Amino acid sequence: xxxxxxxxxxxxxxxxxxxxxxxxxxxxxxxxxSFKSVTESTSMNPFIFFPKTWRAENYLEVWRQNNFLVLYWxxxxxxxxxxxxxVMFSAMAAYAFARLRFPGRNFFFSLVLFQMMVPTxxxxxxxxxxxxxxxxxxxxxxxxxxxxxxxxxxFLLRQFFMGLPKELEEAAKIDGCNIGQTFARIMxxxxxxxxVALGIFTALFSFKDLMWPMIVxxxxxxxxxxxxxxxxxxxxxxxxxxxxxxxxxxIWPMLxxxxxxxxxxxxxxxxxxxxx
Amino acid sequence: MxxxxxxxxGAKTWNEWSWGWFLIAPTxxxxxxxxxxxxxxxxxxxxxxxxxxxxxxxxxxxxxxxKLIHDPQVWHAVGNTLLYTLLVVPVSIAIAMLxxxxxxxxxxGRSLYRTIYFIPMVAAPAAVTMVWRWMYNQHYGLxxxxxxxxxLPAVNWTTDPQVAMLSIAVIGIWSVIGYNMVLLLAGxxxxxxxxxxxxxxxxxxRVRQFFVITLPLVSPTLFFVVVTTIIQAMQVFDVIxxxxxxxxxxxxxxxSLVYLFYNNSFKYSNKGYGSAVVMVLLALIMIITFFQMxxxxxxxxxx
Numbered sequence: 001x002x003x004x005x006x007x008x009x010x011x012x013x014x015x016x017x018x019x020x021x022x023x024x025x026x027x028x029x030x031x032x033x034s035f036k037s038v039t040e041s042t043s044m045n046p047f048i049f050f051p052k053t054w055r056a057e058n059y060l061e062v063w064r065q066n067n068f069l070v071l072y073w074x075x076x077x078x079x080x081x082x083x084x085x086x087v088m089f090s091a092m093a094a095y096a097f098a099r100l101r102f103p104g105r106n107f108f109f110s111l112v113l114f115q116m117m118v119p120t121x122x123x124x125x126x127x128x129x130x131x132x133x134x135x136x137x138x139x140x141x142x143x144x145x146x147x148x149x150x151x152x153x154x155f156l157l158r159q160f161f162m163g164l165p166k167e168l169e170e171a172a173k174i175d176g177c178n179i180g181q182t183f184a185r186i187m188x189x190x191x192x193x194x195x196v197a198l199g200i201f202t203a204l205f206s207f208k209d210l211m212w213p214m215i216v217x218x219x220x221x222x223x224x225x226x227x228x229x230x231x232x233x234x235x236x237x238x239x240x241x242x243x244x245x246x247x248x249x250x251i252w253p254m255l256x257x258x259x260x261x262x263x264x265x266x267x268x269x270x271x272x273x274x275x276x
Numbered sequence: 277m278x279x280x281x282x283x284x285x286g287a288k289t290w291n292e293w294s295w296g297w298f299l300i301a302p303t304x305x306x307x308x309x310x311x312x313x314x315x316x317x318x319x320x321x322x323x324x325x326x327x328x329x330x331x332x333x334x335x336x337x338x339x340x341x342x343k344l345i346h347d348p349q350v351w352h353a354v355g356n357t358l359l360y361t362l363l364v365v366p367v368s369i370a371i372a373m374l375x376x377x378x379x380x381x382x383x384x385g386r387s388l389y390r391t392i393y394f395i396p397m398v399a400a401p402a403a404v405t406m407v408w409r410w411m412y413n414q415h416y417g418l419x420x421x422x423x424x425x426x427x428l429p430a431v432n433w434t435t436d437p438q439v440a441m442l443s444i445a446v447i448g449i450w451s452v453i454g455y456n457m458v459l460l461l462a463g464x465x466x467x468x469x470x471x472x473x474x475x476x477x478x479x480x481x482r483v484r485q486f487f488v489i490t491l492p493l494v495s496p497t498l499f500f501v502v503v504t505t506i507i508q509a510m511q512v513f514d515v516i517x518x519x520x521x522x523x524x525x526x527x528x529x530x531x532s533l534v535y536l537f538y539n540n541s542f543k544y545s546n547k548g549y550g551s552a553v554v555m556v557l558l559a560l561i562m563i564i565t566f567f568q569m570x571x572x573x574x575x576x577x578x579x
Contacts, residue, residue, distance in 0.1 A: 008482075012378045013385075019375060020392045022450070027395070029418055030407040042416045093303035102296030108304055115311050119511050119561055121534050121554050125321060125547050126314035149306030179295040208400050210514045211534075215542050229402040230518060240410045247403035258398040262391050265398070269455065270462035273500060 034058055034244035041241050058245035066228060067221065068249055075224040076253075077140045078213075079203045082147035086202045087195050090153030095183045097154065098161035099169065109158075115151035124212065131216055138222035143213055147206060153198045156272055160194035161187060197268035200261075207254050225250040322551035333548065340552035350553065352528050353536040354560070356441060360532065361509040363445035364452065369501060371449070372456035377486065379457075380464045390461070394454035401451065405518035408447045409434060434519055440526035447515050452508070456501050463497025464490065492577050499576045503568055510561055513538065533557045 033041050035058070036051040062068075096102070097109050123146065131142045164187060172182040188195075213227035220231065232246050258265055322340055324333040344350050375393060379386050396404065411418040412433035420430040433443040471489050480488065491498075513534040520530045522539065531539075533553060541550025 009383070012381075012383060016375065016378055016383075016389050019371070019453075020389060023392050023395055023454070026404065026407045026411065026450075027399070029411060030403075033407075033410065044416065044421065047421050089302040089306065092299040096296045096299035100292055100296040100299070102293040105296065108300055111304070111307060111312065115307055117561075117565060118311070118315065119507070119534075119554070119557055121511065121537055122318050122558055123311050123314040125541055125551060125554075126317040127310060128542075129317075130309075146310060148310060149303045151303075151307060151311070154303055179292065183299070204398060208514075210400075210402055210517070211538060215538075226400045226402045229400065229406065233402075233406060233518065234521075240413075240416075243406050244410065247406050251399045251403045254398050254400070255395070258395070259391075262394075266390060266394060266458050269394075269458050273459035273462060273497070273504075 030244045030247055033241055034248050036241050038239060038241055058241045059249070062232070062242050062246040062249065066232060066246070070221055071223060071225050071228050071250075072253065074140065074143065074217075074222060075207065075226075078143035078147075078224060079206050081140070081144045082206045083199045083202045085144065085148050086150040086153045087199055089148075090150050090157050090198060091188060091191070091195065092183075093154045094157030095161050095187060098158045099187075100179065112151045112154050116155060120146075121211075124215065127212075128215055138217050138219045140222075142216045142222075143224065145216070146212055147202065150198075150202065153202070156198055156201075157191060157194050160191040164190055193267075193271060196264055197272045200265055200268040201272055204254075204265075318551045318554060321548055322555050324548040326546060326548040336548070340549050343549070344552050344556065349528065349531065349536060350556065353531050353533045353553075354556065356530055357510055357512065357532045357534075357557075357560075359441060360445055360448065360512050361506055363442070364448040364509045364512075365502065365505050367445075368449040368452045369456055369498075369505060372453050372460055372501070373498075375453070375457045376460040376464055377490065379461055390458065393457055396451045397454045401514035402518055404451065405447060405515050408443075408450075409519050412443055435525050437526045437529040440520065440524075440530045444512075444515055444519060444530060447519075448509065448512065451515075452505060456505060459501050460494065460497055463494045466497075467493045495576045496578055499568075499572055503565075506564060506568070507561060510557065510564070533560075 032050060035054045035056075036048065037055065037057075040048050040051055093112075097105060097112075127146055131137055131145055136142050136145075168186055168190070169182055172186045177185065208226065209224075210226045210230065213224040214230055217223055217227065220228065223231065229246060229250050233243060236242050236246075321333070323335060323337055325336045325339070326333045375389075379389055383389075412420075414420060414430060414432050414435070417433070419433065423430060431439055434440055467490065471493070472485060475485050475489060511534050512532045516530055516532050516535050517538070520527055522543075524530075533556060537550050537553045537557070540553055541547045
């Protein structure tokens with residue numbers, strides 16, 4: 001029996017290690033290739049796994065040809081603003097939907113639910129036309145625009161607010177808090193884990209978004225990391241070491257944030273899934 | 277006296293109403309401007325032939341939809357989108373479930389595994405697709421090199437019309453496993469341990485335990501994972517866009533509805549036709565959602 005268990009454990013590790021290798025291999029290959037010369041990367045006989053000399057030329061070259069500092073800033077500004085808007089506005093609306101009674105509540109909430117069922121591509125042309133009409137293409141505002149409010153966030157945080165005990169509000173009322181104060185001072189701090197989860201969710205998905213920045217910010221000074229990569233790929237088509245260097249430059253910030261805050265990331269995703 | 281009490285309650289209610297409206301105002305105004313008006317506008321645009329950037333629209337009635345029905349590319353895109361979904365959803369969820377079950381015990385290195393499996397989820401699809409494309413490279417790719425070591429012939433992973441969709445699905449599966457695993461693992465941890473202990477005493481095998489205890493009890497989470505994965509898969513764009521350009525011989529066999537929408541709306545600037553294409557996607561997702569909701573009643577056990 002004990003032997004059987006031991007064997008099972010080894011088998012589990014084998015399967016998991018194999019999977020883990022498959023998860024990491026593309027990233028390893030990305031980094032290795034980014035330090036090779038084109039000749040090394042296309043040498044088949046012998047096939048070269050590790051670059052003979054770790055050359056930084058590819059990084060210097062893509063850094064010279066693209067303004068990465070601007071790309072980092074654009075991406076960061078978009079993420080930060082989207083997180084701020086989504087968390088702030090969703091928390092307000094979510095609290096009202098969860099705890100206040102007012103005419104139209106059910107109707108408005110059904111609009112929130114309906115928005116979540118519709119594929120986002122259906123909004124894109126009109127949103128683009130709006131940004132264009134405002135003369136705001138190629139700006140940070142354009143990147144933020146579709147993320148100004150979040151139906152998903154409203155729904156998610158409503159679930160968190162509904163899980164809080166009713167007595168808290170009654171106590172706050174007796175202490176003389178009005179509804180706004182009860183919301184901001186008492187209830188909001190209690191759904192912190194929800195706010196963090198929504199923030200991570202929003203940051204991650206805006207970082208990964210490709211189509212919207214590609215459409216609305218066509219100038220290379222207004223691109224995000226993702227949309228710039230798409231451009232770089234069509235420009236450097238065959239120079240894979242440089243493409244890989246650009247990819248590494250584009251993904252390391254998020255990867256670092258993930259490694260540092262992995263517990264929050266994973267718990268955030270897990271709770272948001274559990275709440276829906 | 278009675279009158280003033282009534283007035284007082286009225287003021288209190290009024291206060292709550294105004295706070296409610298005030299708090300939802302930013303979100304509702306945002307949703308109406310950013311989402312609800314655009315839905316109507318997209319539906320409206322689908323009856324127009326549009327020139328550059330939406331200027332000079334000409335009303336053409338159902339012409340876009342008539343064109344759409346006779347457009348082989350639209351049918352390809354519908355087929356490809358469904359095929360991609362059919363490949364990614366079962367495979368990614370099965371693997372995610374396997375990993376989640378393995379990680380649900382007291383295995384050493386559990387949180388390290390969890391961290392690693394989630395990594396593809398935090399990388400930008402644009403970057404990830406580029407490295408996969410490089411690994412898929414016909415002449416210099418890592419994968420074909422591996423095949424040749426095993427004495428197998430090289431495969432044109434990204435240009436062979438028969439294979440390209442599979443290559444794309446592999447990237448899709450690889451990217452989403454970690455996300456689904458984290459959700460499923462959270463669901464598994466909700467299952468009371470006593471259930472397993474009781475069935476251990478009864479001498480049930482691990483496999484039987486999985487089907488009799490785990491699967492029914494995790495079914496609400498599983499349902500959620502299935503629904504979100506289907507909806508994500510139906511909207512596939514990034515990977516295909518980064519891997520297959522319009523001149524690729526496998527384009528017809530890989531183009532998805534969203535990619536077709538993007539090309540028509542923004543590459544060829546025919547936003548009317550693009551709108552019609554995205555309406556097809558909306559219809560498809562609505563139909564699938566309807567069936568999911570019906571299926572939910574059949575196989576999901578809410579405790």
